[in-house]
Amino acid sequence: MTENLDSLKINFNSEGLWVLNITLAIIMFGVALGITLDDFKRLIKNPKILITGIISQFILLPLLTFFFIKIVNPMPSIALGLMMVAACPGGNISNFLSQLAKGNAALSVSLTAFSTLICLVMTPFNLHFWGNLYAPTAQILQTIELNPWELVKLVMLILGVPMILGMLFRSKNPLYAQKLAKILKPISLIIFITFIIIAFSDNFDIFINYIHYVFLFVIAHNILAIALGFYFAKLMKLSYQNQKTLAIETGIQNSGLGLLLIFSFFDGLGGMALLVAFWAIWDIISGLLIAGYWSREKIND
Numbered sequence: 001m002t003e004n005l006d007s008l009k010i011n012f013n014s015e016g017l018w019v020l021n022i023t024l025a026i027i028m029f030g031v032a033l034g035i036t037l038d039d040f041k042r043l044i045k046n047p048k049i050l051i052t053g054i055i056s057q058f059i060l061l062p063l064l065t066f067f068f069i070k071i072v073n074p075m076p077s078i079a080l081g082l083m084m085v086a087a088c089p090g091g092n093i094s095n096f097l098s099q100l101a102k103g104n105a106a107l108s109v110s111l112t113a114f115s116t117l118i119c120l121v122m123t124p125f126n127l128h129f130w131g132n133l134y135a136p137t138a139q140i141l142q143t144i145e146l147n148p149w150e151l152v153k154l155v156m157l158i159l160g161v162p163m164i165l166g167m168l169f170r171s172k173n174p175l176y177a178q179k180l181a182k183i184l185k186p187i188s189l190i191i192f193i194t195f196i197i198i199a200f201s202d203n204f205d206i207f208i209n210y211i212h213y214v215f216l217f218v219i220a221h222n223i224l225a226i227a228l229g230f231y232f233a234k235l236m237k238l239s240y241q242n243q244k245t246l247a248i249e250t251g252i253q254n255s256g257l258g259l260l261l262i263f264s265f266f267d268g269l270g271g272m273a274l275l276v277a278f279w280a281i282w283d284i285i286s287g288l289l290i291a292g293y294w295s296r297e298k299i300n301d
Contacts, residue, residue, distance in 0.1 A: 003082045018024060018265070023192050024256050025162045030184030031092045031112060032166025033177040039110040043244060052110045052236045056229050056250045058122045064228055065221065066130050074217055077271025078134035081214070082221055084258045085279050087126035089119035089159075093189060097287045098145030100295035102120040103245035104301055111249050116159050123257070124151035126178050144266055152189065158257065192256055206270065216274040226251030226290065244294055252287050 042051040066084035069079045084219035090112060098168055129153075131137045170177040229250025233243040257277040 002084060018060055020256070020260050021158060021197060022193070023188065023195055024158050024260060026184065027092050027188040027192060027256070028116070028162040030158050030188050031095065031109075032163040033112045033170050033181035034095070034109055036170060037166050037167075039106070039113050042106065042115055045108045047238065049107060049238060050111075050114065052238060053231055053249060054118065054129050056232045056246055057090060057115060058118060058126065060144070060228055061074040061225055061250055062126045062130050064224060066134065067225060068133060068221060072220075074218065075213070075271055076140055077269050078214055078217060078275050080131060080137040080266075081135060081258075081262075081272035081275030081279075083127060083130050084262065084276055085253050085255060086225075087123045087130070087220070088165060088254040088258045089123065090249045091254045091256075091283060091287075093284060094248050096185070097248050097252060097291040098245045100288075101124075101248060101291035103248060103294070104239075104241050104298065105245075107245050107259055108249060109243060109244075113163070113251070116163050119254075120152055120155050120160055124149075125153055127151070127261075130232065138290070140269070141264075148174070149264065151261065154261070155257070159261065170282065171263055180257070188210040193281070193284070196259075196277055206274070210270070210274055211278065214271070214278055218279050219274060219286075222251060222279065222283055222286050225253070226286070246290065248287060251290075252283050253285065254278065286288040 019077075037217050048128060062083070065082050069082055071114065074082070092112065095105065095108045095112060099105040128141070131141045169180075226247050230243050230247035232250075233246040238246070259280065262269060262272045278285075
């Protein structure tokens with residue numbers, strides 16, 4: 001059965017793919033309603049935090065993931081799923097979680113904006129680079145003839161364009177933007193979770209038969225990502241509030257984007273889709289748990 005997972009395909013039609021496209025675009029638009037040019041200026045004025053966040057998310061996490069894969073030696077499709085998660089930018093729910101955890105909410109929003117821009121290049125690059133560096137996943141990439149430029153165009157369409165439109169709307173109608181953001185954020189998140197459940201309900205047997213192959217990998221990888229963000233920020237001597245923020249930004253990944261790329265370029269490859277789908281659910285659970293724990297702490301900074 002383990003061998004079948006690498007060749008297993010998740011049933012997912014073109015209509016479902018369009019719904020996922022629209023859902024992710026709406027989520028990004030909702031997040032962008034809270035982003036202004038001042039957020040970018042704030043990071044540029046404090047390059048240490050910016051550089052720490054970029055290195056943690058786009059350099060150290062893929063590197064850590066590569067060594068994690070080398071150690072645990074999962075099936076190739078699962079390994080590529082882990083690389084996909086590590087290549088994606090931070091998840092949009094990270095802003096809410098940072099606020100709940102009494103972290104630096106302004107920093108979280110700013111990093112979301114900056115990482116969204118950077119991921120237009122870094123997500124395709126990291127997936128292509130690390131995927132080809134590991135022989136088992138390199139074989140999968142060769143069979144699908146992955147075109148990095150097509151990846152860039154899709155990420156730009158789903159994340160880049162909605163972010164620009166959301167920021168423009170915010171600049172023209174700040175009051176309406178704030179009201180709309182309060183509505184869009186919870187609704188879009190509920191739609192996304194519902195979408196995952198419905199989409200994979202047609203593959204319920206696959207979940208039952210194979211979920212145990214990715215369960216521990218997802219939990220371990222997620223813990224490592226959160227710890228990486230926290231302790232790297234600590235190493236860089238950032239405040240405790242910013243340490244919590246970077247832990248959440250690094251540990252909460254945009255799994256929805258990962259699923260979209262899997263269904264668009266990998267034909268729903270079983271191990272990848274199963275791992276990223278479970279990650280999309282698990283990181284919300286783990287994020288709420290750790291944010292809830294931190295919310296009960298007193299900030300001593």
